[in-house]
Amino acid sequence: MSYEKVLQAKKIIVGTKQTVKALRNGNVKEVLVASDADPHVTASVVSTAKETNTPVIYVDSMKSLGKACGIEVAASTVAITH
Numbered sequence: 001m002s003y004e005k006v007l008q009a010k011k012i013i014v015g016t017k018q019t020v021k022a023l024r025n026g027n028v029k030e031v032l033v034a035s036d037a038d039p040h041v042t043a044s045v046v047s048t049a050k051e052t053n054t055p056v057i058y059v060d061s062m063k064s065l066g067k068a069c070g071i072e073v074a075a076s077t078v079a080i081t082h
Helices: 002-008 016-025 039-051 062-069
Strands: 012-014 028-034 056-059 077-081
Touching (some): 002 028, 002 056, 002 062, 002 077, 012 016, 012 062, 016 028, 016 039, 016 077, 028 039, 028 062, 039 056, 062 077
Parallel strands (some): 028 056
Antiparallel strands (some): 012 077, 028 077
């Protein structure tokens, strides 16, 4: 599943503000967005990803996404960088 990509990635960026910044800089291969995250929070990431033609993958859970990143809190968005 997509959580595997996070575990195998060499460099990730966690959080919406940092993800949007990395997308605008062209440093992102793909973005993972938790389906249970508030759409108001993730909207800027999804729209910026569309603008930059970056693939967006939806995963089930913020909690599981955070765990896959190695953090102890939930994560709404994660960017896998080049």
